Amino acid sequence: MNTAKKATSGNRGDRVRSDCWVELTRKKAPPPLIRLESKVSSMYGDSIKGEIEKMLSFFKQAALTVNLTDLGALPFVISARMESALRKLDPGLESRYLPDPHGSLAKSGRDRQRRSRLYLPGDQPKFFLNAALHQPDGIILDLEDSVSPERKADARILVRNALLAVDFKGAERMVRINQLPMGLEDLEEVVPVFPNLILIPKVETPGQVREVEEKILAIQKSENRDFGKEPYLMPIIESARGVMNCFQIAQASRRIVALAIGLEDYTADLGTRRTKEGRESLFARQMLVNAARAAGIQAIDTVFSDVADMEGLRQSVLEAKGLGFDGKGCIHPRQIAVINEAFLPDEEEISRARKIVLAYEEARDRGLGVVSIGSKMIDPPVVKRALRVIQLAENAGRLKPNWREENV
Numbered sequence: 001m002n003t004a005k006k007a008t009s010g011n012r013g014d015r016v017r018s019d020c021w022v023e024l025t026r027k028k029a030p031p032p033l034i035r036l037e038s039k040v041s042s043m044y045g046d047s048i049k050g051e052i053e054k055m056l057s058f059f060k061q062a063a064l065t066v067n068l069t070d071l072g073a074l075p076f077v078i079s080a081r082m083e084s085a086l087r088k089l090d091p092g093l094e095s096r097y098l099p100d101p102h103g104s105l106a107k108s109g110r111d112r113q114r115r116s117r118l119y120l121p122g123d124q125p126k127f128f129l130n131a132a133l134h135q136p137d138g139i140i141l142d143l144e145d146s147v148s149p150e151r152k153a154d155a156r157i158l159v160r161n162a163l164l165a166v167d168f169k170g171a172e173r174m175v176r177i178n179q180l181p182m183g184l185e186d187l188e189e190v191v192p193v194f195p196n197l198i199l200i201p202k203v204e205t206p207g208q209v210r211e212v213e214e215k216i217l218a219i220q221k222s223e224n225r226d227f228g229k230e231p232y233l234m235p236i237i238e239s240a241r242g243v244m245n246c247f248q249i250a251q252a253s254r255r256i257v258a259l260a261i262g263l264e265d266y267t268a269d270l271g272t273r274r275t276k277e278g279r280e281s282l283f284a285r286q287m288l289v290n291a292a293r294a295a296g297i298q299a300i301d302t303v304f305s306d307v308a309d310m311e312g313l314r315q316s317v318l319e320a321k322g323l324g325f326d327g328k329g330c331i332h333p334r335q336i337a338v339i340n341e342a343f344l345p346d347e348e349e350i351s352r353a354r355k356i357v358l359a360y361e362e363a364r365d366r367g368l369g370v371v372s373i374g375s376k377m378i379d380p381p382v383v384k385r386a387l388r389v390i391q392l393a394e395n396a397g398r399l400k401p402n403w404r405e406e407n408v
Helices: 041-058 075-089 149-165 182-193 206-223 240-244 246-250 263-270 279-295 310-323 334-342 347-365 380-395
Strands: 006-010 019-026 033-037 064-071 116-121 138-142 172-176 197-200 232-237 258-261 298-301 327-330
Touching: 006 075, 019 075, 033 041, 041 064, 041 075, 064 075, 075 149, 116 172, 116 334, 138 149, 149 172, 149 182, 182 197, 182 206, 197 206, 206 232, 206 246, 232 246, 240 246, 240 263, 240 279, 246 258, 246 279, 258 279, 263 279, 279 298, 279 310, 298 310, 310 327, 310 334, 327 334, 347 380
Parallel strands: 033 064, 116 138, 116 327, 138 172, 172 197, 197 232, 232 258, 258 298, 298 327
Antiparallel strands: 006 019, 019 064
């Protein structure tokens, strides 16, 4: 296989932080020549050079000149940038240089709370490190729209390393892959490091979901490790064709836990303009919610693009909640608190849920097959929804664990 003489990876510039720039050049013979530019070289220069030397030894690449400009990069970023550049020099490299995991990688669940999910550009490590401080339900390391075409290969290695090395606390660890077929290459890097959920963009047919699932299964088989039921899948519906097929898409795989809608691409596909009122997308959003509910999964609304309009965001979340959505995308950390709060049940919802659950439990304890409040019959789906409201209220501290002992 042909090899290059020079390769680069990473970011540099006055506004770059938590990253580095790597330039590799082939030389006639070993040993490697390492040139490091860093503001912290007096303290960490030997450690950075040691990391570089370990990588060169791991990949058996000794006849190289390495120029590295450090801008506050952590080891997992340095190793990702080095590996990206090495793979450009020699596309035949097969091994992966993986950082040590930060600890036990938390599992997720089909029905876990997904009110807010924060998008982070997959090629910008400065956004990774403190993302969990804002307490989103999920963090999306994005390989699609936020990454330029020439940086896709670099980003997938950086995201792979971040999944192992960054502690995202209780947030669900998500990756949005690229539109197929490129997204299948993303899976090869990220699936072996245990993401909780994969977002599949621009899905229009069930076959696209099955293609992703088959690729995941093949990777898991080749790794010969127990992955459990994860990663889960969240197809994103972004076109008129996708909307019309969304129920079939929702049923395409048992890994699917939610459907999401992306309205920027959807309205462009319709040939119209997205408005705050959203009349142009109401049909699509209702279709998606109904498809998700019919398939027994969650429905996730689109992002709210005006990051300065907090009241507009709150109203958008309340509208989405009223339509039946369970969560919403975030493009800025300041949106998270508003979304999380607005998706919680209010006092009226909690009070009604308490009455339904108590009536259900009383009927169950008495061996009755029918649940009613006064003269109104309560169907099983109503009970299920009430139990969900109770769970959300307890998790948020709006309902005490001993609420059954209080007067309704």
